[in-house]
Amino acid sequence: xxxxxxxxxxxxxxxxxxxxxxxxxxxxxxxxxxxxxxxxxxxxxxxxxxxxxxxxxxxxxxxxxxxxxxxxxxxxxxxxxxxxxxxxxxxxxxxxxxxxxxxxxxxxxxxxxxxxxxxxxxxxxxxxxxxxxxxxxxxxxxxxxxxxxxxxxxxxxxxxxxxxxxxxxxxxxxxxxxxxxxxxxxxxxxxxxxxxxxxxxxxxxxxxxxxxxxxxxxxxxxxxxxxxxxxxxxxxxxxxxxxxxxxxxxxxxxxxxxxxxxxxxxxxxxxxxxxxxxxxxxxxxxxxxxxxxxxxxxxxxxxxxxxxxxxxxxxxxxxxx
Amino acid sequence: xxxxxxxxxxxxxxxxxxxxxxxxxxxxxxxxxxxxxxxxxxxxxxxxxxxxxxxxxxxxxxxxxxxxxxxxxxxxxxxxxxxxxxxxxxxxxxxxxxxxxxxxxxxxxxxxxxxxxxxxxxxxxxxxxxxxxxxxxxxxxxxxxxxxxxxxxxxxxxxxxxxxxxxxxxxxxxxxxxxxxxxxxxxxxxx
Numbered sequence: 001x002x003x004x005x006x007x008x009x010x011x012x013x014x015x016x017x018x019x020x021x022x023x024x025x026x027x028x029x030x031x032x033x034x035x036x037x038x039x040x041x042x043x044x045x046x047x048x049x050x051x052x053x054x055x056x057x058x059x060x061x062x063x064x065x066x067x068x069x070x071x072x073x074x075x076x077x078x079x080x081x082x083x084x085x086x087x088x089x090x091x092x093x094x095x096x097x098x099x100x101x102x103x104x105x106x107x108x109x110x111x112x113x114x115x116x117x118x119x120x121x122x123x124x125x126x127x128x129x130x131x132x133x134x135x136x137x138x139x140x141x142x143x144x145x146x147x148x149x150x151x152x153x154x155x156x157x158x159x160x161x162x163x164x165x166x167x168x169x170x171x172x173x174x175x176x177x178x179x180x181x182x183x184x185x186x187x188x189x190x191x192x193x194x195x196x197x198x199x200x201x202x203x204x205x206x207x208x209x210x211x212x213x214x215x216x217x218x219x220x221x222x223x224x225x226x227x228x229x230x231x232x233x234x235x236x237x238x239x240x241x242x243x244x245x246x247x248x249x250x251x252x253x254x255x256x257x258x259x260x261x262x263x264x265x266x267x268x269x270x271x272x273x274x275x276x277x278x279x280x281x282x283x284x285x286x287x288x289x290x291x292x293x294x295x296x297x298x299x300x301x302x303x304x305x306x307x308x309x310x311x312x313x314x315x316x317x318x319x320x321x
Numbered sequence: 322x323x324x325x326x327x328x329x330x331x332x333x334x335x336x337x338x339x340x341x342x343x344x345x346x347x348x349x350x351x352x353x354x355x356x357x358x359x360x361x362x363x364x365x366x367x368x369x370x371x372x373x374x375x376x377x378x379x380x381x382x383x384x385x386x387x388x389x390x391x392x393x394x395x396x397x398x399x400x401x402x403x404x405x406x407x408x409x410x411x412x413x414x415x416x417x418x419x420x421x422x423x424x425x426x427x428x429x430x431x432x433x434x435x436x437x438x439x440x441x442x443x444x445x446x447x448x449x450x451x452x453x454x455x456x457x458x459x460x461x462x463x464x465x466x467x468x469x470x471x472x473x474x475x476x477x478x479x480x481x482x483x484x485x486x487x488x489x490x491x492x493x494x495x496x497x498x499x500x501x502x503x504x505x506x507x508x509x510x511x512x
Contacts, residue, residue, distance in 0.1 A: 006488040007481065014462075014469060038492070045491035048444055048498050049463050055357045061370055066348065068374055073381050075341050231414055 009039050013046065222263075228285045228294060230306045230320045237282075263293050266314035270295070282306070287317050297321075325350070329393035333384050344381065351394065352377070354465065355401050361460040362405035364449055372408045376401045391474070398467070398475040402457050409453050447497035455490035458483055463491070 011017050012025045029035045057065065070076050225233075263281065270279045282294040291311040297319075298304040307319035329350070335343035355376055360369035379400050380387075387396060448456055454476075461472040462483070469487075473480040 003481070003485065007484045010469075010484040010488050016469070038488075041495045042488065042491045045495040045498070046463060048441075048447075048494065049459070052441075052444075052464060054353065054465075055360045056353050057356050057370070061366070062352070065352070065370060065374055065377075069348075069377055069381070070344075072378055073344070075344055235411075 005035060005038070009035070009042055012039070013042055222281055222293070223283045225283045225285045225294065228283070228287070228308065230294070230308065230318060233282075233294070234306050234320050262291075262311045266293065266309055266311060267295070269314050270309070284311075290317065292317060323392075326392045326394070330389055333387055333393060336381070337385055348377065351397055355397065358398065358401050358460055358465060359405055361448070361464055362402070362453070362456060363408060364445065368408060368412070372401075372404050375408070376404045379404065395471065395474045398461070398471070399477060402461070402475055405457070406453055443498060444494075447494045450497055451490050451493060455486050455493065458486040459490045459494070462487055 008025055008028075012022060012029075017025060029039050263284070267279055267281060271277075278298045280296045280298075282296055285292050285294055285308065287308050287310070292308045293311055295307050295309055296304055297307055305319055305321040307321070308317045309315065310317055329347065332343040332347045332350075336347065352373065356369060356373045359372040359376070360366065363369045363372055376397070380397055387393065448459065451459065457476060458472060461467040461475060462469060467475070469480050469483050473483045476483060478486075
């Protein structure tokens with residue numbers, strides 16, 4: 001059966017033909033045994049499927065669904081839930097993070113500094129700040145929400161094997177802008193730190209540098225996994241989002257250390273090529289001898305998946321898609 | 322633009338502005354249809370509920386990224402189908418895709434499970450034999466009553482592909498249900 005005849009039958013059954021086309025089609029079917037058999041087969045399947053009622057939820061199922069959604073979307077507690085709602089993947093990398101809080105601490109420092117110094121002095125000091133501000137802050141599950149490209153670091157950022165790379169905070173144009181914005185902008189991430197997946201007791205060390213360039217540069221550390229099976233990792237993270245926390249495995253002898261700047265460039269490239277998706281690094285690894293980075297990808301219409309990208313070429317090597 | 326479509330856009334706008342009642346209205350308008358799609362795709366009520374929950378989580382969390390060029394329902398059903406594909410893929414990794422013994426239509430114990438899906442057991446078993454892509458086409462068009470254009474949008478494939486999948490899926494169903502017309506080609510021999 002060629003495609004045209006298939007489409008003809010589907011269109012005929014679907015009532016998509018004009019009266020004239022329909023008459024012609026029926027005549028053809030009448031005179032062609034193959035067409036007729038195919039048509040009857042289609043009709044018999046439809047007849048079997050026909051008139052099945054629309055399945056519906058029981059009141060209990062409906063109630064459970066609504067309660068779960070309201071809880072996960074914070075509709076029970078927060079009047080404006082949308083920007084505060086973390087995705088399932090955020091529950092994975094939230095324990096790896098803390099950057100949003102660190103960013104809030106920078107903003108907080110900008111608010112506090114003017115209290116100790118004069119306003120002008122404070123701005124000048126912040127703008128020239130080149131030393132790193134190291135702080136301990138609660139993990140925020142909302143790290144990914146503070147600007148589209150903010151990523152989370154690892155809870156064990158201090159681990160010596162961790163690969164550190166940088167990312168930038170959009171909307172924080174300059175350190176001086178930060179000072180300007182500090183009074184008006186509350187520490188959003190700290191305020192919104194409500195998530196069943198991240199304990200308020202958890203703490204993470206993040207290091208934040210407020211540079212005098214047009215972005216705030218934030219070093220991020222990733223755990224290194226020597227041998228990754230993405231399917232296993234996906235299930236592992238789904239069942240235990242904290243499973244990567246503090247995990248560090250030394251690169252194997254034959255592998256090369258992932259280059260932090262290349263990881264950074266690769267992520268920038270991925271984001272530039274697909275602005276509708278978010279790319280969040282999970283870990284570094286070595287895939288078939290190639291230095292690589294494990295990234296969780298979440299797009300608007302598709303479900304999230306894990307992928308491994310070669311660090312040097314930024315080519316996708318494998319994914320769970 | 323249909324009245325439903327306009328209403329959905331307004332509800333999304335209100336939800337994004339923090340109007341929680343818009344959540345209830347959107348759910349009331351779409352949850353049954355989404356659940357029906359998920360149930361027929363997943364063939365299990367618990368799995369369907371999980372998938373339905375994930376669909377709405379995705380939709381509400383990404384509501385700010387909803388592009389109004391497309392109808393909200395089109396986007397919603399696209400998310401629903403993709404979520405079901407994703408859940409089925411995960412299921413498949415965990416076990417070999419086959420009808421479990423307790424779902425075998427010849428097994429009298431299977432009655433309750435099939436009743437839960439609200440299709441005749443033999444039809445449910447035949448649907449279960451289709452690939453997820455073929456099943457999705459049948460679920461959307463033949464069971465859910467969606468137009469071919471709507472199904473093409475939801476499945477993100479050309480309309481010709483939907484027709485081809487429908488044709489082949491129905492042929493497979495007819496064969497599995499014992500209604501294969503004499504003289505008709507064998508499904509596996511299809512181009």
